Amino acid sequence: MFYDHQQIEKKWQKYWEDNQTYKTSNNTDKPKFYVLDMFPYPSGAGLHVGHPLGYIASDIYARYKRHQGFNVLHPVGYDSFGLPAEQYAIQTGQHPAITTEQNINRYEEQLRKIGFSFDWSREVRTSDASYYKWTQWIFIELFHSWYNKDTDKAESISALIQHFEEKGTEGLNANQNDELNFTAEEWKSASEMDKEDILLNYRLAYRAETTVNWCPALGTVLANDEIKDGKSERGGFPVFQKKMMQWSMRISAYSERLLQGLKTLDWSQPLKDSQEYWIGKSQGAQVRFNVEGHDEIVEVFTTRPDTIFGATFMVLAPENPLVETITTDAQKAEVDTYIEETSKKTERDRMSDVKNVSGAFTGSYAINPFSGEKMPIYISDYVLMGYGTGAVMAVPAHDERDHRFAKKFNLEIKKVVETEEDVQEKSFDSKDSVCVNSDFLNGLNYNDAKSKIISEIENKGIGHGTTNYRQRDAIFSRQRYWGEPVPIYYKDGMPYTLPTSALPLELPEVEKYLPTEDGDPPLGNAKTFAWDEANQKIVDTNLIDEKTVFPLELSTMPGWAGSSWYFLRYMDPKNEEVFTNKELSDYWGQVDLYIGGSEHATGHLLYSRFWNMFLKDRGYINHDEPFQKLINQGMILGMSAFVYRIDGTNQYVSKNLAKEYTTQAIHVDVSLLKGTTDELDTEAFKAWRPDYADAEFILEDGKYITGREVEKMSKSKYNVVNPDDICNEYGADGLRLYEMFLGPLEQSKPWNTQGLSGVYGFLKKFWNLYFNGENFEVSDEEPTKAEYKVLHTLIKKVVYDIENFSFNTSVSSFMIAVNELQKIKCNKRNILQPLAVIISPYAPHICEELWSLLGNSESIEFEKFPVLNEEYLVEDEILYPISVNGKMKFKISLSAQLSAKEVEELVLQDEKMVQILDGKTPKKIIVVLHKIVNIVI
Numbered sequence: 001m002f003y004d005h006q007q008i009e010k011k012w013q014k015y016w017e018d019n020q021t022y023k024t025s026n027n028t029d030k031p032k033f034y035v036l037d038m039f040p041y042p043s044g045a046g047l048h049v050g051h052p053l054g055y056i057a058s059d060i061y062a063r064y065k066r067h068q069g070f071n072v073l074h075p076v077g078y079d080s081f082g083l084p085a086e087q088y089a090i091q092t093g094q095h096p097a098i099t100t101e102q103n104i105n106r107y108e109e110q111l112r113k114i115g116f117s118f119d120w121s122r123e124v125r126t127s128d129a130s131y132y133k134w135t136q137w138i139f140i141e142l143f144h145s146w147y148n149k150d151t152d153k154a155e156s157i158s159a160l161i162q163h164f165e166e167k168g169t170e171g172l173n174a175n176q177n178d179e180l181n182f183t184a185e186e187w188k189s190a191s192e193m194d195k196e197d198i199l200l201n202y203r204l205a206y207r208a209e210t211t212v213n214w215c216p217a218l219g220t221v222l223a224n225d226e227i228k229d230g231k232s233e234r235g236g237f238p239v240f241q242k243k244m245m246q247w248s249m250r251i252s253a254y255s256e257r258l259l260q261g262l263k264t265l266d267w268s269q270p271l272k273d274s275q276e277y278w279i280g281k282s283q284g285a286q287v288r289f290n291v292e293g294h295d296e297i298v299e300v301f302t303t304r305p306d307t308i309f310g311a312t313f314m315v316l317a318p319e320n321p322l323v324e325t326i327t328t329d330a331q332k333a334e335v336d337t338y339i340e341e342t343s344k345k346t347e348r349d350r351m352s353d354v355k356n357v358s359g360a361f362t363g364s365y366a367i368n369p370f371s372g373e374k375m376p377i378y379i380s381d382y383v384l385m386g387y388g389t390g391a392v393m394a395v396p397a398h399d400e401r402d403h404r405f406a407k408k409f410n411l412e413i414k415k416v417v418e419t420e421e422d423v424q425e426k427s428f429d430s431k432d433s434v435c436v437n438s439d440f441l442n443g444l445n446y447n448d449a450k451s452k453i454i455s456e457i458e459n460k461g462i463g464h465g466t467t468n469y470r471q472r473d474a475i476f477s478r479q480r481y482w483g484e485p486v487p488i489y490y491k492d493g494m495p496y497t498l499p500t501s502a503l504p505l506e507l508p509e510v511e512k513y514l515p516t517e518d519g520d521p522p523l524g525n526a527k528t529f530a531w532d533e534a535n536q537k538i539v540d541t542n543l544i545d546e547k548t549v550f551p552l553e554l555s556t557m558p559g560w561a562g563s564s565w566y567f568l569r570y571m572d573p574k575n576e577e578v579f580t581n582k583e584l585s586d587y588w589g590q591v592d593l594y595i596g597g598s599e600h601a602t603g604h605l606l607y608s609r610f611w612n613m614f615l616k617d618r619g620y621i622n623h624d625e626p627f628q629k630l631i632n633q634g635m636i637l638g639m640s641a642f643v644y645r646i647d648g649t650n651q652y653v654s655k656n657l658a659k660e661y662t663t664q665a666i667h668v669d670v671s672l673l674k675g676t677t678d679e680l681d682t683e684a685f686k687a688w689r690p691d692y693a694d695a696e697f698i699l700e701d702g703k704y705i706t707g708r709e710v711e712k713m714s715k716s717k718y719n720v721v722n723p724d725d726i727c728n729e730y731g732a733d734g735l736r737l738y739e740m741f742l743g744p745l746e747q748s749k750p751w752n753t754q755g756l757s758g759v760y761g762f763l764k765k766f767w768n769l770y771f772n773g774e775n776f777e778v779s780d781e782e783p784t785k786a787e788y789k790v791l792h793t794l795i796k797k798v799v800y801d802i803e804n805f806s807f808n809t810s811v812s813s814f815m816i817a818v819n820e821l822q823k824i825k826c827n828k829r830n831i832l833q834p835l836a837v838i839i840s841p842y843a844p845h846i847c848e849e850l851w852s853l854l855g856n857s858e859s860i861e862f863e864k865f866p867v868l869n870e871e872y873l874v875e876d877e878i879l880y881p882i883s884v885n886g887k888m889k890f891k892i893s894l895s896a897q898l899s900a901k902e903v904e905e906l907v908l909q910d911e912k913m914v915q916i917l918d919g920k921t922p923k924k925i926i927v928v929l930h931k932i933v934n935i936v937i
């Protein structure tokens with residue numbers, strides 16, 4: 001019977017939509033299971049076959065869990081704010097909302113074609129006002145919270161105010177920007193402005209001066225990856241490091257919890273390692289050094305306080321505010337020039353450039369509190385202002401960067417030899433270092449020496465032991481248009497949150513998506529974007545009078561805001577009263593399985609864990625960690641194709657002749673190849689682009705053969721394969737099976753269209769099991785043991801595979817089972833009916849069709865997954881090979897229930913054996929039960 005995949009798939013996709021088959025109920029007594037995909041950014045290019053890989057895996061798992069009797073939440077949505085739509089708007093004037101809508105429609109159409117069991121009714125879009133209303137609400141909550149280190153959680157800012165009113169800062173243990181000290185009286189007599197200023201020091205969403213990459217020509221702050229060699233990637237304009245008032249998120253308050261939480265998660269070790277590295281916990285000490293002739297002190301953070309005897313100079317970050325006060329007149333010019341140079345480098349450049357040591361002397365000296373010696377104070381860009389205290393004590397004999405610096409500036413190098421490790425440790429250049437021996441730490445191992453020196457530092461009152469985290473607070477403002485407006489207005493320059501009743505603060509219309517002439521972000525172009533405090537509404541910008549009408553914040557939120565909590569919104573996507581009802585978030589709880597790309601290892605997965613912990617602290621949800629199990633799917637690689645242009649001509653030479661010329665390899669679109677071969681359709685190539693219209697070709701055997709290479713699948717490499725084309729030709733079921741069949745989920749693997757026909761052949765064979773010629777025909781006869789064995793072997797294998805996320809091996813088992821059933825001509829209902837259920841998570845359309853042909857009126861989705869009966873797997877008969885003097889002579893089938901003795905007897909009675917023995921008595925008989933019988937005569 002003809003397997004008409006197109007008609008079948010269309011029919012079932014319509015059925016699922018009409019019957020809302022995958023709509024998830026919140027009211028059920030079934031246990032819950034939450035399967036989530038990292039939601040896509042809908043780009044203009046649409047999906048290629050690499051995108052659905054993870055979605056197919058999670059869909060199989062979701063369907064499997066439904067068959068197992070779980071209430072499965074398997075939603076989809078769009079991360080729809082972001083740069084590409086805005087960039088396009090700048091070029092074309094097209095409103096990003098329009099492009100975004102078009103892209104989403106295209107994505108939805110493509111996703112629906114693949115037959116995912118998403119509950120479409122729960123779809124969210126981060127750029128919808130009904131969604132970002134709650135992103136803004138969370139921002140407001142963060143603004144009104146602080147981190148209490150004693151209770152180890154975020155608390156309401158009103159609790160902090162109460163503390164100030166009662167005790168000032170006494171007994172306060174908070175996460176903050178600057179250490180402040182004041183009494184309750186001082187707090188009470190402070191002005192409202194001063195109070196607000198103080199509170200900003202503690203808020204979890206706060207405004208502070210931070211160093212950013214500023215590009216004056218583009219009028220915007222750029223992210224590190226938008227800069228190449230100190231210039232903007234777009235336009236090549238110079239970029240400077242600049243201090244700007246920016247919104248930040250106090251994620252650093254959560255560093256320890258983010259670290260500890262990892263232990264409770266079922267994530268891969270490399271993923272945990274990268275989070276751990278990013279958080280970067282290090283234990284050491286903060287030590288204060290006096291500066292000769294100044295009242296100022298230099299405070300350093302060191303992980304090796306035990307090396308303080310070998311500290312011979314100090315290095316400050318060029319941005320350290322102390323630099324200005326301690327630099328002598330004689331050194332001022334040199335120091336200023338150096339600071340100016342540093343401002344052109346990004347932090348990343350500063351960290352990665354370890355070869356070129358540079359710096360300047362301030363002219364001042366610090367005093368080593370242990371040796372009493374003078375230490376010249378330098379500035380250098382290898383010391384970063386944002387880490388530790390922005391200053392280091394340099395120990396050139398023990399630290400590589402300090403060593404390079406000492407060599408360059410001809411500074412003293414002293415090796416400290418007191419601990420066992422020190423003796424073993426290789427010095428960078430032992431010849432150039434003087435050894436100092438401190439009796440104080442003599443003979444101690446590294447850890448003991450470290451604790452001893454820390455207590456001594458504390459005794460001397462010059463510092464204390466401390467833990468530092470590399471993770472910084474996250475900058476939250478973007479000078480962009482296409483993002484969530486920050487719900488803040490300014491009164492006398494001080495930020496205030498909008499009342500939640502004013503939410504959503506809608507993104508205003510603007511004429512231009514570029515910064516204003518005054519250098520304000522694009523929202524500065526909006527005509528109606530001011531807050532009327534008296535009337536509690538958004539009004540015309542011209543009305544700003546700083547009395548009752550105030551300016552609103554003009555920057556927008558970063559891309560990660562909306563994606564940091566979307567998994568909670570899916571639980572209750574339409575709720576207008578709250579971001580998600582508490583009972584529902586209790587019911588759905590953690591995401592049980594989260595699948596997505598490894599590129600989100602440190603960004604999204606840290607920010608969303610942080611927001612989730614915060615919402616837990618404030619009592620809105622009940623679980624600390626959002627994602628219990630996480631799998632990173634591998635990448636699908638494309639097979640790029642190349643033509644070889646002879647330099648300076650428009651002549652193209654076929655691959656195997658190219659060595660004879662000087663050529664340049666140029667990507668060609670893989671759709672220009674003939675069928676599934678490497679041969680270029682030269683006419684199609686000429687028509688591809690005007691540049692190639694009069695291309696000439698040097699052929700081999702009358703053909704132009706392209707070069708092929710495996711690369712990341714990407715539109716820019718012209719190697720993308722569109723899933724729509726595959727669905728048309730082989731069906732969504734073919735695509736789904738094939739993507740899984742390609743290899744283990746977590747590995748990267750090349751896409752090779754040739755393998756598709758094999759999978760399609762399997763589907764046809766599977767289909768035909770249920771047909772006799774043109775007629776659907778299954779028999780109600782009881783299956784044989786052999787038939788049951790095929791079925792139950794498959795159940796055992798597939799259950800194991802799915803539960804271990806080994807989807808590729810299930811596909812091979814399907815093929816084996818279908819081949820065997822075909823061989824034994826099985827058409828029994830009791831085999832074929834459960835078979836359809838087993839295959840349905842992978843190939844849902846064909847299985848629904850067969851299920852309905854089998855006479856069922858409900859969707860196959862609600863059928864229980866077949867249960868394994870081990871009895872069918874017990875072997876009845878064993879086919880024993882009989883080996884005589886090491887040679888296999890014949891085989892004999894015997895009951896598996898027989899003992900070794902019984903097997904021996906039956907073998908000896910066998911007619912063939914009697915002939916071989918020819919009256920002799922065997923010297924030895926060895927029966928390996930269920931395997932083989934060895935006889936020596």
Ligand code: ANZ
Nearest residue numbers: 282301302303304382383384387388390392395398399
């Ligand atoms: C003396 C010393 C001796 C150091 C030694 C290391 C080795 P992690 O592990 O990353 O925390 N450091 C401190 N603040 C810095 C800053 N703002 N910019 C650049 N470097 C900074 O590294 C901490 C170590 O890095 C500190 O310990 C300090 O150098 C340096 F044999 O102090 B150490």
